[in-house]
Amino acid sequence: MRDYNERRQVLVTGGAGFLGSHLCERLLGEGHEVLCVDNFFTGSKRNVAHLLGHPRFELMRHDVVLPLQVEVDQIYNLACPASPPHYQHDPVQTTKTSVLGALHLLELARRTGARIFQASTSEVYGDPERHPQAEDYWGHVNPVGVRSCYDEGKRCAETLFMDYHRQHGVDVRIARIFNTYGPRMHPNDGRVVSNFIVQALRGEPLTVYGQGEQTRSFCYVDDLVEGFVRFMRRDAPCPGPINLGNPGEFTIAALAEQVINLTNSRSPIVHKPLPADDPTQRRPDIARAREKLGWEPTVQLREGLVRTIAYFDRLLKEGA
Ligand code: NAD
Ligand code: UDP
Numbered sequence: 001m002r003d004y005n006e007r008r009q010v011l012v013t014g015g016a017g018f019l020g021s022h023l024c025e026r027l028l029g030e031g032h033e034v035l036c037v038d039n040f041f042t043g044s045k046r047n048v049a050h051l052l053g054h055p056r057f058e059l060m061r062h063d064v065v066l067p068l069q070v071e072v073d074q075i076y077n078l079a080c081p082a083s084p085p086h087y088q089h090d091p092v093q094t095t096k097t098s099v100l101g102a103l104h105l106l107e108l109a110r111r112t113g114a115r116i117f118q119a120s121t122s123e124v125y126g127d128p129e130r131h132p133q134a135e136d137y138w139g140h141v142n143p144v145g146v147r148s149c150y151d152e153g154k155r156c157a158e159t160l161f162m163d164y165h166r167q168h169g170v171d172v173r174i175a176r177i178f179n180t181y182g183p184r185m186h187p188n189d190g191r192v193v194s195n196f197i198v199q200a201l202r203g204e205p206l207t208v209y210g211q212g213e214q215t216r217s218f219c220y221v222d223d224l225v226e227g228f229v230r231f232m233r234r235d236a237p238c239p240g241p242i243n244l245g246n247p248g249e250f251t252i253a254a255l256a257e258q259v260i261n262l263t264n265s266r267s268p269i270v271h272k273p274l275p276a277d278d279p280t281q282r283r284p285d286i287a288r289a290r291e292k293l294g295w296e297p298t299v300q301l302r303e304g305l306v307r308t309i310a311y312f313d314r315l316l317k318e319g320a
Contacts, residue, residue: 009033009071011114013064013105014078016043018185019119019177019221023076024048026225028056035070039063042081047184064101065093068108074232075116077105080154082121084147084275085190091149098153099160106164106172115171117232118161120241122178123151127279132249134285135176135241145277158241165239173231173238178245178284182221182304183311193218196256197305197312200265210274212253215281219246220304223297230293238292245284246297262305 010027014020015036020043027034033056036048040061051057062068064079080097081087087094102118109116125133126141141151164170181193189195199206227244250258256269289295 007031007033008073009035010074010076011035011037011070011072012076012078013037013101014043014080014119016040016045016047016059017078018043018047018082018182018189019180019224020076020078021047021184022182022221022225023078023228024051024057026229028054030229032056034058035060035072037062037064037068038079042083042086042186042189064104065096067104070108072108072112072114075105075109075114076119076228076232077101077117078119080119080150083186083190084150087150088146091146094149095153098150098157102157102160106160106170109170109172110164110168115173115232116161117173117175117228118157120158120174120176121150121154122176122243122245122282122284123147124155124158124176125282126151127277128282131281132247132283132285133243135243135288142277146275147277162239171237172240174240174242175228175231176241176243176284177224178219178243178282179216180219180221180224180245182308185308187312187315192216192252192255193305193308194312196259197263197309198316200259200263200267201309201313201316203265203267205268205270206256206260207272208252208256208269209272209278211271212256213251214274214278215249215251215283216255217246217249217283218255218301218304219244219297220299220307223299227289227293227295230295234293242288242292243284243286244289244295245286246301247284247286248301249281249283250301258302258305259309262302263309
C-alpha cells in the first residue's frame with residue numbers, strides 16, 4: 001500500500017483560484033511536487049506568483065474540458081468557477097467544466113492509479129428542506145434554474161466519481177464544501193464575504209440581498225484545506241461524500257453588521273432583490289468529518305473576518 005505521507009506528484013486543477021492557491025501552498029509545505037493546472041477564468045497568476053520560483057511547483061495553462069495526459073499520484077479537482085455571477089456568466093461552459101472535467105480527470109486517475117479528490121459543494125443540497133444538511137440528504141435542486149449549471153454539474157460530477165469508484169475501482173474522495181472565505185478571494189468575485197468587506201473598506205453601501213434573513217455557515221480557508229489534506233491522507237477506502245464546513249450559522253444581515261463593526265466603517269446597508277433560487281438556509285452537519293477525519297473547524301467567524309479584512313485592506317491600498 002502507498003504511503004501518502006511520502007513525497008507525491010500532485011495535480012491541483014483550479015490551482016490558481018482562491019482555494020486552489022492555498023492548497024498548492026500547503027502541499028508544497030508538506031514536501032510534494034505540485035502541478036497547478038488552470039485556464040485563468042476566475043483564477044490568476046497573481047494568486048500563485050509567490051510559488052512560481054519554487055523548485056517543486058509548476059504552473060500549466062489548460063482547460064479541464066479537454067483531456068490531460070500527465071503522470072501523477074494524487075489529483076485534487078477544484079477547477080470550476082464558484083461564485084454565482086461567475087458560474088452564470090457562461091453556464092454551458094460551467095456544466096462542461098464540472099462534467100467533462102470530472103470525466104477526463106477520472107480517466108487520468110484510472111490510467112495512473114492516482115487517488116482523486118472532488119471539490120463538490122453544499123449546492124448539491126439546493127434550497128434544503130432538511131436542516132442542518134447531512135450527507136444522506138438528497139437535496140432540493142431546481143434542475144432548470146439559473147443556478148442549475150453549477151448545482152446539477154456538481155451533482156453529475158459526484159455521480160461520475162461514484163461510478164468510476166464502483167465500476168473501475170478508482171480511489172475517489174468527494175468533499176461537499178460549504179461557503180468558505182479568506183485571503184485571495186477575488187475582490188469582484190460577487191460572493192458575500194468579499195463583497196461586504198470591499199464595500200465596507202471603500203465606504204460604499206453594503207448590498208444585502210432580500211431582507212438578509214437567509215443564513216449561511218462560513219468556514220475559514222485554512223480550516224478547509226486541513227480537511228482536504230486529512231481526507232486525502234486517509235488510507236482506508238473512503239469515497240465520501242463528506243461535508244466540510246463550519247457549523248456556525250449566521251444571517252446575512254448579521255454578517256453585514258459584523259463586517260461594518262470590524263472595519264469601523266460608516267457604510268450604510270442597502271437592500272437589493274434576492275437572486276432567483278437563493279437558498280434560504282444552510283448549515284453543515286459535520287458528524288461524518290469528525291468521525292472519519294477527526295476534523296472540525298478551529299477559526300471562529302470573527303477571527304477569520306479580521307484576517308480577511310487585513311488582506312483586502314492591503315490589496316485595496318495597493319490599488320487593486
Ligand atoms: P475560484 O473561482 O477562485 O477558483 C476556481 C479555479 O478554477 C479558478 O482558478 C479558475 O480559473 C479555474 N477554472 C475554472 N474553469 C476551469 C476550466 N474549465 N479549466 C481549468 N481551470 C478552470 O473558486 P474557489 O472558491 O477557489 O473554488 C474552488 C472549487 O471549490 C470549485 O470547484 C468550487 O466549486 C468548490 N467550492 C468552493 C466553495 C467556496 O466557498 N469557496 C464552496 C463550495 C465548493
Ligand atoms: N449576498 C448578499 N449580498 C451580496 C452577495 C451575496 O446579500 O453582495 C447573499 C446571497 O443572496 C446569498 C448569500 O449572501 O443569500 C451568500 O451568497 P454567496 O454568493 O456568497 O454564496 P452562495 O449563495 O453560493 O451560498
